[in-house]
Amino acid sequence: MSEDSKESTTGKAHEVGHSADELTAETGRCLCGAVSFTAAQVDPGMHACHCSNCRRWTGGPSLSANAAGVVFEGTAYLTVYESSAWGERGFCRKCGSSLFFRLQGSDRYILNHGSFDNPDHLKVVGEIYIDEKPSSYDFQGEHKRLTGEEFLASLGITPE
Ligand SMILES: [Zn+2]
Ligand SMILES: [Zn+2]
16 A cells, blocks of 8 residues: 555656756755855756766765756855866765866856756656666666766767
């Protein structure tokens, strides 16, 4: 009887097709609320990243959405950690919530799914760094699964 509490949500999830030109405005915040953001243009088609950096940083595979026009409030609590030669990651130094990845110096953000106020607006459309995914879990669904090398190549970055 424990499964009786599961509510039917059929019909909703599949109405939202991935289309990069359907950008939406979204809001979000960290766990404690010291840092919040508004994002004018969010691509609702998320990528799941299985790389070891994301897993260490978020506590699991990261689900995140590309965004532009992002404005933060509470920047006194927003700390940026340089996580690689080209990437950096922002988090709240009061509660520790991981909030975004971005290329260093870029004004385009990859915002973490967990920080959005309306996460139902977003949907996984692909996976990256599939070659670093541990065997502990799998995502279902028909979508692209790129290795780290394939993903970097799609960005025009050649790893050394
Ligand atoms: Zn916080
Ligand atoms: Zn990653």
